[in-house]
Amino acid sequence: MSQKNIKSVIHGYSRKKEEEQTQLVAKENNLPYINLVNYPFTGDVLEIIPNAIAKKNMVIAFNRLGNTVRVATPYPHNVGLSEVMNEIGHRKNILFEPHVCSLSSINFALTQYDKLVRRTSDTSAKAKQKSxxxxxxxxxxxxxxxxxxxxxxxxxxxxxxxxxxxxxxxxxxxxxxxxxxxxxxxxxxxxxxxxxxxxxxxxxxxxxxxxxxxxxxxxxxxxxxxxxxxxxxxxxxxxxxxxxxxxxxxxxxxxxxxxAQELLSLERLGLAEGTKQAIERNIKRENGLIVITGPTGSGKTTTLYAVLSLLNKPDVKIITIEDPVEYKIAGIEQIEVDHAAGFDFSQALRAVLRQDPDVILVGEIRDKETAEIAINASLTGHLVLTTLHTNSAPATFARLIEMGVPTYLLADAISLIIAQRLVRRVCASCNGKGCPKCGNTGKKGRVVISEFLEPSIEFAELIKNKATLGEFAKVYKELGYKLLNDDLQEKIAKGLVSPTEKLG
The missing domain is CATH 3.30.450.90 (Beta-Lactamase)
Known part of the structure; x- marks a missing residue:
């Protein structure tokens, strides 16, 4: 082994011992331990304790969360530490959280002032600070x-x-x-x-x-x-x-x-008139399952929230189960699942049913267990709203059958299915010609393209026989429902959407 390698090994061993000793000091003082060597410091946090004061008192600021600033020192009983925390904390309205670090940590941290704080100052000097x-x-x-x-x-x-x-x-x-x-x-x-x-x-x-x-x-x-x-x-x-x-x-x-924007109304979403009327009919029911379906990014959650806004009244108890909670709504109890803790949609839904809700929103049906609990809830006096990943309204039946949901539950539970996509709107400011408001693209914002299905006796028979997607789609078309593409063509004819837009 070369002399250089021997020195490297000795240094590595001594550094390891230094950090182990520092951990013992932290434990003895009931303080958290931190290794700051190669820590990704930022100039704005370092500046909380000026360089000269940091060097004099051997204390460094390394992390900020709101008004709480984490500081580190090799010497937890240092009088200077208390003075710094009291003086700067009072002046800047900051609560300090002390940690113990090694001498190597503090020395590395002190070298970062020149790299980060000076850089911030230089940048401010070169370019006028903009609000x-x-x-x-x-x-x-x-x-x-x-x-x-x-x-x-x-x-x-x-x-x-x-x-x-x-x-x-x-x-x-x-x-x-x-x-x-x-x-x-x-x-x-x-x-x-x-x-x-x-x-x-x-x-x-x-x-x-x-x-x-x-x-x-x-x-x-x-x-x-x-x-x-x-x-x-x-x-x-x-x-x-x-x-x-x-x-x-x-x-x-x-x-x-x-x-934190205001919830969009069904009209502002651009839902087809038939779809809008179907929603208004079905939310008057005291029970049933409303499913909004479409691929990722098709606006399903936004539509769910628009429906919730119609249901959100003082005499209606609404509980949502989401992953995660995307928009906070006053007057509604919102629950976030935690998969890491084992608190998934099915567990949350079981718990929610004991809270006497009138309306339940289940962010997404991902498995048979969640589907069955949601369906049973809709059959026992609850209005349940949820989403599913399918490409069309009739495909919802095929997807749930594929999941293993019993067919006798499906036929009676589902009251409404809405399938949707999002396409870009023609810019209202320039009518598609291109202007600063739309970045010269001619398009600004998006509009919902939708189709809906209200189960009838024809679908009940197909469900009972576990029909294929093709069979569901055939009956859907024969019953005269407007398809997604029909809604798209109507919006193109009205000038709301460019003829170049396609359904994803």
């Missing part, structure tokens, strides 16, 4: 957004990206590390659009910020992580669902933006 409002005034198109983002300081980068996404009505933001840069894309009206790019250094700080907000493990980089957080952007508050996934050039981030 979010000023930033938004500069972006009429995605090209404007990419250009304006270059003039934003690192401390405002994340909020500026979220503000831009909301300005373009994006439902999702994608951060995708490439070899030379990190690509940012927005999903707008179902289309994934290139928005901007940032360098890897900026992204490293942004990734740490997102992980902190979503309570994800900062040092975990080899597996997927899911989280959620709320953040104030501009004048509003949004909920953000987070997924982080390791990829070739670094961890990718997918953000689902859930804005």
């Amino acid at each position: 979010i409002d000023e930033f938004l005034k500069e972006i009429a198109t995605l090209t404007d957004f990419a250009s304006a983002l270059g003039g934003v300081s690192i401390t405002q980068l994340f909020e500026s990206i979220l503000s831009g996404a909301l300005a373009f009505d994006a439902t999702d933001v994608h951060f995708e590390p490439q070899s030379e840069h990190v690509r940012i894309r927005f999903r707008v009206d179902g289309e994934l659009l290139d928005a901007a790019s940032i360098d890897h250094g900026e992204y490293h700080l942004l990734l740490s910020r997102v992980k902190n907000l979503a309570h994800l493990k900062l040092n975990r980089q080899m597996g997927p992580q899911d989280g959620r957080f709320s953040i104030a952007v501009g004048k509003g508050q949004i909920d953000v669902r987070v997924n982080v996934l390791p990829a070739t050039y670094g961890e990718t981030i997918e953000l689902r933006l859930l804005t």
Whole structure:
């Protein structure tokens, strides 16, 4: 073994012993232990304790969650630690949460000031600090957004990206590390659009910020992580669902933006008149199962919430079971499943039935057990709303039979099936010609294309005989129901939708 390798082994051994000893110190003092070597610090958190004070008192700020700031020191009985926490905590209205770290940790952390805090200051000096409002005034198109983002300081980068996404009505933001840069894309009206790019250094700080907000493990980089957080952007508050996934050039981030917008009415969704009337008929019933079906991204949840808004009255008890809760609704009890804890849809549904509800929303039927409980609930005095993944209204029967649901339950339980898709609307401002409001695409927003089915004796016979999808579809058409494509063609004829739009 070479001299260099021997030194490396000795250093590694001594470092391991140092961290083990530090863990014992933390345990003796009933304080959490943290290893900060290679920790992904951010400049805005480090700055909470200025560099000179951090060096003098050997204490570092490494993580912030709201008004709580986690700090670390090798010396938990250091008088300077108490003084720093009391003085800065009082002045900045911060609650400090002390941790114990090794001397190597604190020395590594102190080197990060020059790399991160100075960089933040330099960026602010080079580019005039913009408020979010000023930033938004500069972006009429995605090209404007990419250009304006270059003039934003690192401390405002994340909020500026979220503000831009909301300005373009994006439902999702994608951060995708490439070899030379990190690509940012927005999903707008179902289309994934290139928005901007940032360098890897900026992204490293942004990734740490997102992980902190979503309570994800900062040092975990080899597996997927899911989280959620709320953040104030501009004048509003949004909920953000987070997924982080390791990829070739670094961890990718997918953000689902859930804005606290008012629930859409059936009219604003653009539901066909026949579908709307069928919903209004069936929600007057005291029991029954209403199924909204379609592929992922077809707007099923939005339609469910629109139906709930019609049912949400003081004398009606509504409980929802969701994965996750996407929009919070006043007057409704909303429950979120937790698969990791074994609390799935079927378990939640059993518990909900003991709460004396009038209306139950089950976010999705994924298995036979959940389907059977939901169906039995609909047969015993409850109105149940749910979703299913199929491509057409008649396919719902075939899918549930395929799951193994007893046919004698199906025939009596289901009162209404709605199948739907989302297609892009013609921009109302320019009638499809292209303008700044639609990013010169001629399209702005989306509209629901739907078909519905109210089970009759013909379908009861097919269910009893476990008919095929083809047989269900044949009878559906013979009974004169309008198909998804019929609704699409009607909306094209009315000028609401471009002739180039296709059903997914």
